[in-house]
Amino acid sequence: MTGDLAARVLLVDDDPLVRAGLRLMLAGHPGLDVVGEADDGTALLDAVTTHRPDVVLLDVRMPGLDGVSALTALRAAHTDPPAVVMLTTFRADALVLSALRAGAAGFLLKHTPPEQIVAAVVAAAAGEPTVSPAVLGQLIDHVRLGADAAPTPAPDPLDGLTDRERDVALAVADGLSNSEIGARLYLSVGSVKAHLSSALTRLGLDNRVQLAIAAHESRRRA
Structure with a gap:
């Protein structure tokens, strides 16, 4: 992302209510533009090609292809993939650690306060993804x-x-x-x-x- 253009965000989660909530909270920030959604990891590659996001919010646990497998496929298919921030319900989710090792920019708990989710997405778009010290510990x-x-x-x-x-x-x-x-x-x-x-x-x-x-x-x- 360069200049004053809004960062393009893609939402990937099998729960439509989660996607709706994320879209609502991100839409209020002028520097972010939710350009698309997908409900399964198998749709990630096509969605990235179609929407060209700067940041992907990707659920860790989904039926079918989980988030870690989808991330691995994305990084294999793209030499310059978008920043991927994983979404999880569990702080100590073993798949999260696998995702970070596979190249995820970071991760967010789904019950993180909205302003912190927005700040994390903005940071990821700027190349400065963050993980809270408590969760990193x-x-x-x-x-x-x-x-x-x-x-x-x-x-x-x-x-x-x-x-x-x-x-x-x-x-x-x-x-x-x-x-x-x-x-x-x-x-x-x-x-x-x-x-x-x-x-x-x-x-x-x-x-x-x-x-x-x-x-x-x-x-x-x-």
């Missing part, structure tokens, strides 16, 4: 349990980063936005974005949520 617990069961210690997930890239990664793990990271580290937003992009490339990660998980694991080892 629960995801980290899933990762930690798996790491604790490993027979040998794994290498530091942030190995290979410069000191400044590591600082940015740790700030991302604290749930900070790019502007908040800049204020903490005395950097411009442009510099934060550059360090973030470089860190993702060095580690072979897709987005800041995956970087946050890696940073939490690195911090746990210290």
Whole structure:
């Protein structure tokens, strides 16, 4: 999305009441335009081709093709897919963790206050998807349990980063936005974005949520 154009949003959920509620709350923001809906993961690829969204709100659990499988298919079919934010009813939904590892921009609980849902979609459209620190902590617990069961210690997930890239990664793990990271580290937003992009490339990660998980694991080892 560029300039002053509204971010195009696609809603994918099998519950028409959920879609109606999302459409209603997003329609009130001048920077967002709900361009289409789909009621099943199997319709995602065609809907993305038809509506060309900047952000997809995708339900994790749907009959037929679930959200994680739909996300995986989308990323395989598009070299530059839209940002995908998963919707779930459960904080510790195991499929959510799988979705984040598969490249989702983040996720929202369906009972999140409307203003926070709108803010999260706006952030995702701007390339700054966010996950609340409380929910991210629960995801980290899933990762930690798996790491604790490993027979040998794994290498530091942030190995290979410069000191400044590591600082940015740790700030991302604290749930900070790019502007908040800049204020903490005395950097411009442009510099934060550059360090973030470089860190993702060095580690072979897709987005800041995956970087946050890696940073939490690195911090746990210290």
